[in-house]
Structure formats: structure tokens, C-alpha cells
Amino acid sequence: MKKQYKIITMLFIVICSFITVLNYSSKIKTKNGSVFGSFHRSDTVKRLVVGRSSDAITLDPSNMTDIDSIKVTANIFETLVKYEREGKEIKPGLAVDWKCSEDGLTWVFKLRQGVKFHDETDFNAQSVVFNFQRWMDINNPYHKGQFSYWNYVFGGFPGFVKSVVALSDYTVEIKLSKPYAPFLSTLTMPIFSIESPEAIKKYGTEVYKHPVGTGPFCFKSWNPNDNILLVRNNGYWYTNAKVDEVEFKVIPLGKDRLDQLKKGTIHIADNLSPDDTLTAERDGKLQLFLRPCFNVGYMAMNNEKTPFNNRQVRTAISYAINKDELIKEAFDNIAKPAKTFIPPMFPGYNESIEPIEYNIEKSIELLKEAGYPQGFKTTLEVMECSRNYFPRPLQVAQYIKESLKKVNIEVNIKTYSWDEYLKRIRNGEHELALIGWTGDNIDPDNFLNTLLSSDNAKLGIASNYSFYKNKEIDTLLTQARETNDMVFRKNLYKKLLGIVNYDMPAIPLAHTMPVVATSLYVEGYSPYITGVESLESVDIKQ
Template identity: 55%
Template sequence: MKKGNRYVVFIGILMLIIITSMNGWKLVSKKVLSSKKNKKLIIARANDSISLDPAITTEIESFKVTVNLYDNLVKYEKKGGKIIPSLAESWKTSEDGLTWVFKLRKNVKFHDGTDFDAHAVQFNFERWMNSDNPYHTGYFSYWSYNFGGFPGIVKSVTAVSKYSLEIVLNEPYAPFLSTLTMPVFGIASPDAIMKYNENFRQHPIGTGPFEFKSWRAGKEIVLTKNNNYWGNDPKIDEVVFRVIESNEERLKLLEEGKIHIADNLTAKDVERIEKNQNIDVYLRPFFNIGYLAMNNQKEPFDNKEVRMAIGHLIDKDRMVKEVFNDLARPANSFVPPMLWGYHENIKSLEYNPKKAKKLLIHAGYSKGFNTTLWVMDTPRAYFPNPMLLAEFIKESLAKADIRVEIIKYSWDEYIEKIKEGEHTLILTGWTGDHIDPDNFLYTFFASDNRRTELTSNYSFYNNKEVDILLKQARQATDKEFRKNLYRKLQEIVNENTPAIPLVHTMPIIGVSNKVKGYVPHLTGKETLEDVDLISKR
């Protein structure tokens, strides 16, 4: 072989070695990259979501998911009640409280790649507030509750420039900024809304830290990390909201390490969890109310003496011990005790069956009466064991010959039926959406909230004085004055007894100690971008 040919062969062999080595490196690199563990956070809960379009839902299980898909203009800080920027970088209001101008964040994208700007926000508001808007499909209940109908107190929403938004109100609204923190007012992609319209509930697209991947109804919802999130880069690659109806099964899976967070556990589970070094117990604050609503438009509950008799028949101390295992607080008012405006001097109707019987006799029901009690079939934050509570109420009312038939419904059917006003007695409750007494008292007792399909006043209570005070409290800007109005409102409601406040609970969450950065929020809805999974503590 000639020297030149040998040189060519040598070069060829050398190139082959280099190429082979490079390919080998590529294969090794891919293997190394693919070996990077996908961080999947699994959250088990008793109930599925109903809609992933926050604008048309009213229930917490949907909001637990949507807060991770959508951002609001403003939000609460994770560990407190201070309102901080989100999609809006800053804001200012006029002296009369009627005009609000928001400066919006730039370079933000919706999950579908479209731009977030003031026109997108205007589109969302016009969809929410105008009942004749072509994309106002479904029941926008929360808008109606908060803004007094369609369009209610909002006069106009205008994109002043690409990143400046002006909102003009017809009248002052003290809780306006805190209302905008509510999950229902998450900003959605206009393109996606126009594309899916009434089916948008199953195709959610926002700007949040996670994107929608899949939903198997009754089974699980899967979200994936938004790699282009404008805020803190999410540490988890995938979040799974899994439906496990049984408390026992949720706890068992947590103990086995098959899930990371188990929501709505019972008081009986706490002792068991505390013996497990791999699980931590979190208790949410008393920021809810579980209550017995009586339909004031139906006999015999249109009679105040009958309603008071019901209150005298319920031994709340025994109820808290036997039904809630002492991990709850008897409720005297419909405002949680940790919320400003709570009236500490309000007292429940004392447990007194003899007085209850006298009231029933005076009301014309000496032999008692028959009635029905509706109850949901799965746990809620305020009722971890709703059927046990229903049985307790039935037994309590029987002491005055009130014969109760318990009727159980699935959660999604339950919330649809109680809005129709067909019930007599129902067990229901509320976890606060934002830190203002208006969110409780106006929601429960404003006469405007008795409208079919938009109902949140499940007692169908109607009191002109209450309506006037509720409106005054919304329009007043002085917090101390508002506080006094809410205290007066609690006195009136307590005296009229349209419903019976039962308990404030501390919802129990079991969390694997592999979870880092999880901060339960008092509203029961957390964004998860700061949550991480570690192999060892």
C-alpha cells in the first residue's frame, strides 16, 4: 500500500473512531437526560371538579385546580392577607373610588401562545358582566353575587392602551380589590374562549404556572409545568388531582407513599398520622362555616318560632365532640371568628328541648311535623362526615317530634338542586374566597342572591333592613364603620334565625415529608409553583 493511501486509510479510521465516539456520547447523553426523574405531585381529594372554567363555577374543588391554570390581576400573598401584584403590576384609584386604573405586566403569554394584554382582560370582563355577550354561556353566579347582577355596579371596562386597563364603577365598592383576588376572576385566553365557548370548561387556557393536560371525569385531572411562566419557575413537572372518595383509602395511599397530599381527612386520622414519621399534618385556619339552611319561603320554616325551635334542639357541644371529634368550633355567627368584623358577643340559641317544644306549640305544631333534610354524599371542608352530621340532626329534631327524612345527593347534583329552592332543610357551608365579611354575609343573606340558578342565599331570606346595611357596608370606605355595620348585621340575623350556624372547622391535610414548600392557604386554594419533591428530608 502506498504511503498516501495509508494516510487516507488512517484518516478514515480516525474519523470513524471520532464519529463513533460522538454517537456514543450522544447516546449516553440522551440516557443521562432521560434518566432525570419527572417530578409528579399527586394530590388525593374526595370530590372531582365540576368545571375548569372558573367564571361559571362556585365550588372549591374546581377552584383548587383553576388557581394553578389562571392568574388574576391581583392576589393575596401566600402567608397572609396582603394584596400584591399578579398580572397587574400596579394600580391606582380615584378619590371617589369609582375609577380604577391597572398597569399590566408585559411579555406574558397564555398557554396557547397568544398575548396577554389589556384587550384580553377587557374581553374577559365583558364576557363576565354582559349577559348578552355571545360567550356568556352558563351561570356566572359569582359575578352576580359580587357585583349585583349583569352588568351590576360595573359601568365600563376599557383597554386604554396595550398594557393599561381602566375600570369604572357606578358606585363605590369597598371590597373591589379583594374581590378581584377570587379564583373566579382568573384571566382566560380570549382565543380559547372563542374557539370552545360553552365547552371551554373542559379546555382551560390561562397564563398560570401549570397547563391543562387531561381530565378523566371522576378519576383525575393532570396539569403540566408551564415552561414559559412569567413568575417563579414551577419546580414540579406534573400535578395530578386524583379523586379518592374514601377517607380511609386516601390515608392508606398516603401512608404507602403512593400519593403526596391527602385533603379533607377526618379528626380520627390525626392520631394515626402523627405516629407516622413520613407524614406531616396541616390544619387550615377556621375560615369557613358549616350551617343548616331552612327555606324561609316554605312552611313551616316561614315561621320564626319554628326556626328558633330548631336551633334550641341542636346540642352543638355534643355535636362537635361526637361528629367532629373536637376538631371544630361551635359557630355562633356566620362570620368566622378569625375575620375582622366578627361579633364576639353573638350567642347561639342554647340547647333547650323544652323551650323548643313550647315554641312549636305556640306556632301550631304541637305534634311536630314531617320534613326532609338534604345532604351531600362526600366530605367537604366544613363537613368531613356529612352523613354522620345528618343523622345527628335527625336524632336531635326527633326530640320535638320533628320527623326527618334524609335525602342524599352527589355533590354536583346537590349544588344544582339547592339553587332551585326545592328544599326545606339542607346542610351546606362556605369557605371564604377573600378576606372580607361581605364574602360571607352578602353571599348568604342578600335578597338579590335568591334568584333561581344564581342562588347563594339558600335560606331564601328576605329582609329590607339587612339589604340596606349590606349595601352601606359595601359602599363605605372607612373600615371601622364597615366593621360596625357587619356587627349590626350579625345581630339582626341572629335574632331572625333564617339559618342555624353549626361549626367552623379546621380542615385536615396529610402531607408526605417529601413535599417541600407547600403552604396551605386559609381559603383552601393554593398555587403550587413553589412546591417541590425531595427524595429525603
Template identity: 50%
Template sequence: MRRKSFILFIVISLLAVLALGCSNQSAKPAKEEVEKEANQQVSENDKFGGTLIYGRGGDSVKLDPVNVTDGESMKVTMQIFDTLVDYEPGNTKVIPSLAKSWEISEDGLTWTFNLEEGVKFHDGTDFNADAVVFNLERWMNEDHPYHHGEFVYWGYMFGGFPGIVDKVEAVDDYTVKFTLNTPSAPFLSNLAMAPFAISSPTAIKKYGEDYFKNPVGTGAFKLKEWRRGDRVVLERNEDYWKGKAYLEGIVFRSIPENTARFMELQSGSIDMMDGTNPNSIPQVKSNDKLKLSLRPSMNMGYLAMNFDKEPFGNKLVRKAINHAINKEEIIKALYAGLAQTAKNPLPPSLWGYNDDIEAYEYDVEKAKELLAEAGYPNGFKTTLWAMPVPRPYMPQPQLIAQAIQADLKKIGIEAEIKSYEWGTYLEKLENGEHDMCLMGWTGDNGDPDNFLYVLLDKDTAIVGSSNNYSFYRSDELHDILIKAQKSIDQDERTKLYKEAQVVIHKDAPLVPLVHSTPAISLKNEVMNYIPSPLGIEHLNNVWLKK
């Protein structure tokens, strides 16, 4: 790197890496099992072989990474694809991947990436600068012939079409230059996110609109079979550029009920599972064939209230609902202590968290007063949508919905619980068909922007592709968040995000419910699994003890 570029690289990259210091401190991998395993004397050859059966709560929706917005899809695409940069296992530090190094101009507008050579896509075609340019142009250009899909994450993280990226050019076969319209503090950490993995241009052209079910990447595993609603089967990429994975394959099985999934783990028909019910944890600990891994917490489960549906455009109604829900009881009954009450949409493990915010305390009488002041002294009827599958931040969503339903009834609100198949549920939320809905978010990159902008900015409240399920549109909040995106001053960004949380608390567009510590249960034979605070991880270094 040139000296000046290297210096600026340190300055700006710290905003995507060092700036994550607070989250990294809280987002340590569960070391106990890892360290125990590291001390075992096992030859390298003995680690190879076997198929990992991974039980999960729902099926993938799509496998075209840039068109994926749900964690169940990302669990799979993480194995099939690589990104230009990646996160260190177990935390959010940005490290090289398909790009082995990078340089930044003094003004922060030009990023030059030096790519790995000799890398092949699963279809045998070359990964090179042209492939990167093809992918970026497909993402950012709505007129691109293969711009099939909604490209929601591109809009969220890079400001739309084209957004903050002005152009992407191939300098030579293995050098790519990004030119930005404005400096972007989270740019590097955003590029490491799973949706921005690099696909085979040849495969995209071959499959067209069906590419989402025929993914071709450079990753450690290849798609072998996808039985919708049942399983996704991956096989090892024998020519993986980082060295072949230990596992011969992975089977992601969809088992919606946590209890049923846990029974399959106990019987030995699956090797690991996410979404362990908190009340099952004692059984895991007492079973000498199983072990427990706790995912570092970087999430929020919440109740969104749709501004476009009456009476949720009324701030007093939203504040009343905030006061009406007994979060402590929900955690006590349904999380077994593996959660803390939320008062902000940002988890306390992230830098920029505003602990000075005063939570809306559980107060039924206050809630009734606010509801009466809003013009609803006798309450009203509405619907409460609940997820059909367990999520890391909400392992038992139907029971949580019932608890909230009971709390709301105390202040006169009659909420009918509704649910749909997972893909349909997400689609309907994006379309704004709900009144209130349960949802949540696990951080993608360790930056506050990934929570506050993605979940609550007016730019993301777009009917048909929304991730702002409250359809909350605040010019005041928008101005703060855009200023924070463009700033390269860490102290200024921290101050701005704290201001943003004040605005959000004042407007009460949602009810922050919990920040959970998700539990993953595994057979003792599953070795070297390092849970990520981001909720998804590569599995190429996992192996099965024989």
C-alpha cells in the same frame, strides 16, 4: 402613581387589605413545617422534578374560573390561571399579580391597572389590556357572545350585570381602566378571588360553550387530562412568567371517602390529602413518614332551612331547630376538638364579628315549646339533605346529618336524609329543591361581605343560581349590607356588619353549626406547602424532597 391617587390608594386599599387585619391575625400559615424546611440546605436545582398526587374528596365541576362556585374546581383553576391581583401565601393580604401596580382616583370610582408585559397564555397568545377587557365584558355583559354560563360569583361580588362596574377600557396595550358606578370597599380583594382569573380570549372563542372543560390561562400549570370522576392531570407550563414551577405536574385524584383517601396516603399512592378525619390525626402524628398541616380557620358549616318550603317560612320553627341541635356533641364526636361552635354566619377570625350575639343554646324543652307555639306540637316530617363528599368545614357530612336527625327526632321532627352526587347536589340546592340542607362556606377574600352578602342577601336568593340556600329575603338586611359595600369608612363598615348579624340572628334563616380548623395530611417529602385560610392555594412553589 400620582400623589393624590397614591394617597387615596392607601385609604381605600386598606379596606381590602388592612381591613383584613383581624382575619390575618388569626389566619397565619402553619409555620412550623415551613420554617423547618427553610432551614434545610437544598440547592435550587434539587427542588425541580416529580409529580404531586393530591387526594381530594370530590371531582371538579367546571374549569372555567368565572363559572366555578365549588372549592374542588377552584383547587385546579388556581394552578391554571392568574388573577390581576392575588393574595399573599398563607393570608389575605392583596399583592400584585398580572397587574404589577394600580392607581385610584380621588372619588374612588376609577381604578387604573398597569399590567405585566411579555406574559403569554398557554396557547401562545398575548396577555394584554385587550384580553382583560374581553374577560370583563364577557363577565358583566349578558349580551356578550361568549357569556356562556351563570357567572354566579360575578353577580355576588360585583352586584350583577353589569353591577358596580360601569365600563372597562384599554388605555394602551398594558394599561386597563375600570370605571365604577359607586365606590366599593371590597373591590380590590374581590378581584383577587379565583373566579376572576383571566382566560385566553382566543381559547374562549375556539371552544365556546365547551370552554369549561378546555381551560387556557397564564398559570404555572396547563390542563393535560380530565377523567371525570377520577382525576385531573396538570403539566408544568415551562414558560410561566413568574418562573417555572418546581413540580413537573400535579394529579388531583378524586377519592370521596376520607378513610379510603387516608389509607392511600399511608400506602404512599398519594402525596397529600385534604379532609383528614379528626380521628385520623393521631395516626398522622405517630407516622414518621407523614406530617400534618392545619389550615387557618375562616369558614362556617351550617344547616339551611328553605323559606320557600313549609314550614320553614315560620320563624318559630326555625328558632326551634336552632335550639334543638347539640353542636357541642357534634364537635366532640366528629371534629376531635378541631372546631368551635358557631353562633353567627361570620367566623370569629374576621373583623366585624359580633361577639355580643347570644347563641341559641341547646335546649330541647325550649325547642318543643317553640314548635308547639308555631302550630306543630307533634312535629312534622321533612327532608335533610347531606353533602356526598367531605368539605373543610364538614369532614363527615353524613355522620353530622345523622346526629342532627337524632336531635330533631327528640322534638318530633322526622327528617329523612337525602344525598346526591356532588355536582347534582349543588345544582339542586341552587334550584331550591331541598327542605333543609347541610352546606358551608370558606371565605374567599377575608371580607365580611363575602359571607353575609353572598350567603344571605336577597340578591343571592335566585332560584336556579342561588347561593342563599335558605332563600331568605330580608329588605332590612339588604339595606345594611349594600350600605356596608359602598362605605369607605372602616369603623362604619364594622358597625354595619355587626348590625347585620343582629338581624340574621333575629330571623334565624339557618343554623350556624361550626367553625372548623381543617387538617391537611402530607408525606414528609412534600415541601414548602403553605395552607391558606381561603381553602385553596397555588402549588407552583411546592417541591418534592428526593
């Protein structure tokens, strides 16, 4: 009997110990060595699952250009300053205060104290200087990659940033060689997030797989084309996230994302197609969110290739596309026709621009004048996956193909994976390509300089996918960047958009209202205007 009692007692102790281990809040290390604090290894772990169409390309912020990468890293990293949720006002981030000299050339930032990176190293002025030097100095040993955004914004390496120095442990001074009105707005972009210098040194060219920031979540794992898993940073300086984990799961088809949302295997379905939106709207167990029109979807025409180096040909193609009908057929009216390259809400939007009317006769006439009375053959390239600005990219391509057939332009459609597609259009390998831009902030420079500047038409790192080069446009962009007089800037942008409307380097097609659906169990979710949210305030109630 005593022997049986001892055995039972031992079993009880073992079971209790096992339960204690399961629920013990301990320091758990991620694959990259970062510490993410207390994490309950039990069935009570609260995991928020986000279904999306595409995987990230990189988790190194400084080398990102795609929104799928940015949506993940915005939860791992932080910037010096950030926009409030509506995108109207800039507020403190890792910097608590800042000031600019009267000539607009010197910026001084006071940094937040007591912040640590996920690898337990200190955030301070030296870490900010390290990041800037990595971005701007092409000879820096850690400048590995294209750093495309730095090039887009600052015009090369180092561009017009003269120096970045630490004035004290928590004060940084940045000197510019010329004034740059959108400088503060630019620093809100997730691309300019501050990474752990020690992680960059440790992982080198592999740092894109080992992100270490200061944000509300820490990186745990990445299974390419499947999922990325983040865990709560319990040492976060601001406030602990509501959920223990966030999983970004790749589900290419919108229909499948919606099905999994209904089954409860995911909690948020991003970037739904119009068809899926109608289905979700009829489901009483789902919540729908429409983002504002903060993007532009357009057809790039490679201005360096014949016949698209001819303005009459480009204009003729624009006359051949009925945008109202396109919005109805390919977007189910969950979009607005675009007549220029910035959304109507932006300062400098030119209301006086007359949209190109749908006119087949005019299109044919212009083609004859350009020397193409019999039309010509061309190839339209398109991404396989849905994007915010093109939820049904192939359907848009098919509509354009049928439209151009009416004016004797024979279009062959070619599709590519998103990663391969970006490489092709950056290298200028396309003739026609469907692409778009979602704003990082509400400054017009973010759209117009990125999409239209000659500086951004460099093969391999282009964001000006039409390879449009116009000296007058470049001058106007520079003037608008160098003045803080918003009235003057607005007038410059209006003039610029009038010239671009005449040159027609690309055809603006639509400003979409991307749709996100969540289960009723999701609380605290509110879509940001830029399409990129930090998820620390989101909870799951069941």
C-alpha cells in the same frame, strides 16, 4: 466480523438515539394546543399527586362556585391582584400597580408586560377587557353559562360595573356606577382569573374542558371522576415550578386517601376526616397541617317553604341542637361551634351575640306557639362527599336527625352526589340542607352578601340557600359595601349579625379546621388560609 461490528455499531446508535429522544427537552403540545415548554418524557419526571374527595365540576374559572374546581384552576390561571399567603395584604398579580379615584368609582390598573398565555398569545389590556365583557355582558357571544359569582358580587349583568376599557396596551380602566369597598379583594378571587381570549373563541361552550391561562402549570388532561393532570409551564413569567407535573386524583374516602399517602402513591391527602387525622398523627412518616377556621358549616332552612317560613319554628330547631356535643361527636373537637355566619377572625364579628343555648323544653314550647304541638315531618338533604366545613356530612345529618326527634320532628335524610346536590339547593328544592362556605378573602362581604343577600336568592343561581329575604339586611349590606370607613363597616356588620341571629334563617353549626397530610418527602407546602394553594413552590425530595 466486520458485519457483526456494523450490526453492533448500528444497535448502539439506535439505543443512544432512543435515550436522547427520551431525555430531549422539546416543545410538547397539550390536548388544547397549549405549549408547556421543556418536559422530560422519562422515568425522572417528578409528579406531585394530590388526593382529594371530589372532582372538579368545571375548569372555566368564571363559571366555578365549588372549591374542588378552584383548587385546580388556581394553578393554571392568575388574577390581576392576589393576597399574600396569610390573606392579610393584597399584592401584584397580572397587574403591577393600581389606583382608585377619590369617589371610589374609577380604577386604573397597570398590567405586567411580557406575559404570555399557555397558547403563546399575549396577555395585555385587550385580553383583560375581553374577559370582563364576557363576564358582565349577558348578550356577549361568549357569555355561556351562569357566571354565578359575577351575579353574587356585582348584583346582575352588568351589575354596577359601568365600563371596562383599554387606555393603552397595558393599562385598563374600570368604572363603577357606585362605590364598592371590597372591589380589590374581589379581584383576588380565582373566579376572576384572566383566560386566554383565543382559547375562549376556539372552544366556545367546551372551554371548561380546555383551560388556558398564564399560571405556573398548564392543563394536560382530565379523566372525569378520576384525575386531572397539569404540567409545568416553563415559560412562566415569575419562576418555574419545582415539579414537572401535578395530578389531582379523586379518592372519595378519607381512609383510602390516607392509605395511599402511606403507600406513597399520593403525596398530599386533602380534607381528612377526624378519624383519619388521629391515625395520621400517630404516623411518624407523615406531616399534618391544620388550616385556620376560615369557613362556616350550617344548616339551611328554606324560608320559602312551610313550616320554615315561621321564625319560631326555625328558632325552635336551633334550641334543639347541642352544638358542643355535635362538635365532639361529629368533628372530634377539630372545630369550633359557630354562633353566626362569619368566623371570629373577621372584621365586624359580633362578640355580643349570645349563642342559642341547647334547651329542649324551650324548643317544644316554641313549636307549640308556632302551631306544631305534635311536631312535623321533614327532609334533610346532604352531600355524599366530605367538604372542608363538613368532613363527616352524613354523621352531622344523623346527629341532627336524632336531636330533632326529641322535639317530635321526624327527619328523613337524603343524600346526593355533589354536583346534583348543588343543583338542587340552588333551585330551592330542599327543605333542610347541610351546606357551608369557605372564604375567598377576609372581607366580611364575601360571606355575608353571598349567604344573606336577597339578590343571591334567585332560583337556579342562588348562594343564599335559605332564600332569606330581609330589606333591612339588604340595606346594611349595601351601606357596608359602599364605604371605605372600616370602623363604620364593622358597626354595620355587627348590627346586621344581630338581626340575623334573631331571624335565624339558617343555623350556623361549626367553623372547622380542615386537615391536610403530606409525606415527609414533600417540601415547600404551606396551606393557604382560603384552602386554595398554588403549588409551584412545592417539591418532592426522595
